[in-house]
Amino acid sequence: MVLQILFLGPSNLLEPKASFAQMSQKLIVSPIVKTLVFSKVPEKVRDWIDRVSRDWRFRRIIPAHFAAPVNVSRSDFLAAFAFLDDLLDERYATRPSLSSLFTSLMGKAASYFPPDDMKTLSSLDQFLVSVGAVKKTVSGRKR
Numbered sequence: 001m002v003l004q005i006l007f008l009g010p011s012n013l014l015e016p017k018a019s020f021a022q023m024s025q026k027l028i029v030s031p032i033v034k035t036l037v038f039s040k041v042p043e044k045v046r047d048w049i050d051r052v053s054r055d056w057r058f059r060r061i062i063p064a065h066f067a068a069p070v071n072v073s074r075s076d077f078l079a080a081f082a083f084l085d086d087l088l089d090e091r092y093a094t095r096p097s098l099s100s101l102f103t104s105l106m107g108k109a110a111s112y113f114p115p116d117d118m119k120t121l122s123s124l125d126q127f128l129v130s131v132g133a134v135k136k137t138v139s140g141r142k143r
Helices: 002-007 017-023 031-036 042-055 074-080 098-104 115-130
Strands: none
Touching: 031 115, 042 074
16 A cells, blocks of 8 residues: 555555565655655755755654654755755756765665656656646756
């Protein structure tokens, strides 16, 4: 059920181990929120992430739909939003960013989702863009 909620139709509901392994034991941004919301305004999300990571001294996060609280570090938080670097254009990405620093140290594993699991969600995004219900990614490189 969790994979159904996160992806709207993961590639293999009968054998979900690979999908679970990709997301377990790390902080992630929901694929739905990432695809349908954050990808549309990556500059605003990056500004918010940089402010939160700079100004707040947190040790735990309470996620919207999972067990809480989750013990996380600042670098865990930034790594969850590493996908923003792929969406931002070079002009914006050259600005010093805490998430860029932590992403280079931790890799992008926290923000990667298996392409097969993303098919339904990506198709939905393309449909919503085609009918004008949501914006295309408003800046940066194409996904």
